[in-house]
Amino acid sequence: MKIAISISGNKLESPFDPRFGRAAAFCLVDSETGEWTAHENPALSASGGAGVQAAQFIAKLGARAVVSGAYGPNAFDTLSPAKIEMYLAPTDKTLTAADVLALFEAGKLGKAEAATHAGHHEGHH
Amino acid sequence: MRIVVASGKGGTGKTTVATSLALSAGDSVRFMDCDVEAPNAALFLNPVLDNRKEVGIQLPVVDEALCTHCGKCAEVCEFHAIAVIGKKILVFPELCHGCGSCTLVCLEKAISERLDVMGVLESGMTAMGVDFAQGVMNVGEPMAVPIIRELKKWSPAHPFDIEIRDAPPGASCPVVETMRGADFILLVTEPTPFGLHDLKQVVGITRELGIPAGVVVNRDGIGDNAVEAYCAEAGLPIRLRIPMERRFAEAIASGRTLVDAAPEYRAAFRTLLEDITARVAA
Numbered sequence: 001m002k003i004a005i006s007i008s009g010n011k012l013e014s015p016f017d018p019r020f021g022r023a024a025a026f027c028l029v030d031s032e033t034g035e036w037t038a039h040e041n042p043a044l045s046a047s048g049g050a051g052v053q054a055a056q057f058i059a060k061l062g063a064r065a066v067v068s069g070a071y072g073p074n075a076f077d078t079l080s081p082a083k084i085e086m087y088l089a090p091t092d093k094t095l096t097a098a099d100v101l102a103l104f105e106a107g108k109l110g111k112a113e114a115a116t117h118a119g120h121h122e123g124h125h
Numbered sequence: 126m127r128i129v130v131a132s133g134k135g136g137t138g139k140t141t142v143a144t145s146l147a148l149s150a151g152d153s154v155r156f157m158d159c160d161v162e163a164p165n166a167a168l169f170l171n172p173v174l175d176n177r178k179e180v181g182i183q184l185p186v187v188d189e190a191l192c193t194h195c196g197k198c199a200e201v202c203e204f205h206a207i208a209v210i211g212k213k214i215l216v217f218p219e220l221c222h223g224c225g226s227c228t229l230v231c232l233e234k235a236i237s238e239r240l241d242v243m244g245v246l247e248s249g250m251t252a253m254g255v256d257f258a259q260g261v262m263n264v265g266e267p268m269a270v271p272i273i274r275e276l277k278k279w280s281p282a283h284p285f286d287i288e289i290r291d292a293p294p295g296a297s298c299p300v301v302e303t304m305r306g307a308d309f310i311l312l313v314t315e316p317t318p319f320g321l322h323d324l325k326q327v328v329g330i331t332r333e334l335g336i337p338a339g340v341v342v343n344r345d346g347i348g349d350n351a352v353e354a355y356c357a358e359a360g361l362p363i364r365l366r367i368p369m370e371r372r373f374a375e376a377i378a379s380g381r382t383l384v385d386a387a388p389e390y391r392a393a394f395r396t397l398l399e400d401i402t403a404r405v406a407a
Contacts, residue, residue, distance in 0.1 A: 049205025049220045056199060059210050074205075074217050082210040119219070 001031045003104060004063035005089075005097045010038035012098045018069025018091040021050030027097045028061050031105070051075030059084060067100050073115040086112040126405055127288045129159075129307040129336075133323025135294035137315045138343035138367070141377055143291040144169045145384040146311075147255050149394035154255050155285035159303040160293040161244060161260035161272045169382050172257035174247040176282070180260070180275040181243035182223025182268075187214050191235035198227035198236065223271060244272045246279050256283045269299040277306065287398075296326035304330060308405045310338040311364070311397075316348035321355055328359060337404055339364040341397075365397050 006023035007014045017023040021043050029036040039061060043053035051071070055078035058066055066084055069091040079086055087109040089100045103109050130143040140158075144166055147156045158164040167174070185198070185207060196209040206220035207227050218241060228236045243266045248258035260276040262269055277290075292303040304310055310331045314320040324340070331338040340356050345366040356363050367373070367383070367390070376386030384391045 043205075046205060047203060049202075049217065052205040052208045052215075052217060052220065056205075056208050056210060074220065077217075078208050078210060078215060081213045081215065 001064045002062050003029050003031055003101070004058040004061065004066045004084075005029065005100050005104075006041075006066075006068040007038070007097045009097075010040075012036055012101070013096050014038075016067075016069070016089060016095040016097055016100045018089070020066070020068040020071050020075050021046075021052075021054045023054065023068065026054075026058055026061070026063075026066075028058075028063060029097075029101055049074065052078050055079045055082065055084070065104075067104055067109060070116045071112050072117060073119045076112070076115040088112050088116070126286065126309070126402065127290065127307045128401060129290045129292050129304050129310045130313060131292035131300060131304065131310055131327050132294060132313045133296050133325075133327040134314070134320050137313045137320055138341070139294070139313050140166050140169065140291055141343065141367075141373075141383050142311065142313045142341050142365075143289050144382045145390065145394050146398065147289050148253055148382060148384050149391050150287050150289070150398055152254060153284065153286040155281050155283075155288040156251075156255050156257045157276055157288065157290045158257075158259035159273050159276060159290050159299070161262040161269050161276070161299070162293060164259040164261055166291050167257065167259060168380050169377075170251045170253070170255055170257055172249040172251045172255070174249040174257075174259075176246075176248040178246045178275075178279065179240070179242045179244075180246055180272055181241045182221065182271045183225060183228075183238035184218050184221050184223065184241045185216055185227050185236045186239050187216065188235045188237070189214070191233045193233055193235075195232070197230045197232065201226045201230045219267070222268070243268065246272075246276050248279070248282065250282075256281050256285060269293065270302045273299055273302045277302075296323065296330060300327065301330055301334070304334055304336060307336055309401050310336050311341060311401070312338055312361075313341045313343055314352055315344045316342055316346075316350070316352045318348075318351065320348070321352045324352065325355070328361065339401065339404070341365045341367065343367045344369040362400075364400055365393055 004026045006017045008017040008024040043050040051074040067087045158166040244262040260272040314324040
């Protein structure tokens, strides 16, 4: 299974980035083989809808699970139908992507069952 | 001729200047209150608002039976308001700017559009013969620009020689949209550090848009000389000064216009309009 981890950098030792839509990059790890690749997040410079764009991006990469620090409502609503499981890693300590992966593999990360914060856009409905 | 009255800083006297300019401009004047978040010029001009139109943006509606999930709509959308995830298509109305690109690029013609009402346009004549129109944004809406755009497109009931647009405060998208297509921008400021700071921002917008501008100094006599110095340095003519006087404040607080409370200013506003006309013709 492929897992996407939001990071700021391009290595497994790069710091975990607790933002989802505006994460600098995603580290894509294959949990069976341990192989990983880093991918710059195209939504970083989006004028809006970064969560939606980042979610589509990791879906196209083939991720079945994602680890980040927070998910907004639009990210949540895009990842849910894509059946990508959303995990939350602690945001109060300095972690690397490798630390986050270890926590994930040890089953120590909880799932986000709803958006973790309100959107950055005020809805008009 | 289209004149926008703008300021940057709120409460400098945009509506005071715009309404008195309209009342000094003779016949065939159209007045548009583009401050759709808090329109207030009607309080001074008292139009009979007998025309009304709901406006907003066109949101995409996807026919799932026709959609092939090719993803072209999601690719073209600058705001990521439409997403394709596997065999699912999602629309995020609060991200949509209503540009219609997704509808255009859909090869299957699976996308139709529905009006998402964001506010209303209202118009009518004033007793003084001004053809008045305003936009009013619904409470809770985040985007004023679509309403201003529709207001500008709304055909006037009568032909006009002069159109005066009362701009919203600030220096963001609604102000830019109000200024777009204008022939002249009248910047109302006050001689204070706040007035100057925001004046500089809107001057930047007028230059970016390439529209000539002039300044009205309101509450002249308070504050300092920094606005004066800046205008001289920036080559911005100060076309009118309105002194700080209690009687003006009292009249405006009771819903009267400046030229109604101080008819001696009618000539000054006429001269201002002649100056603007000459500048636009130049």
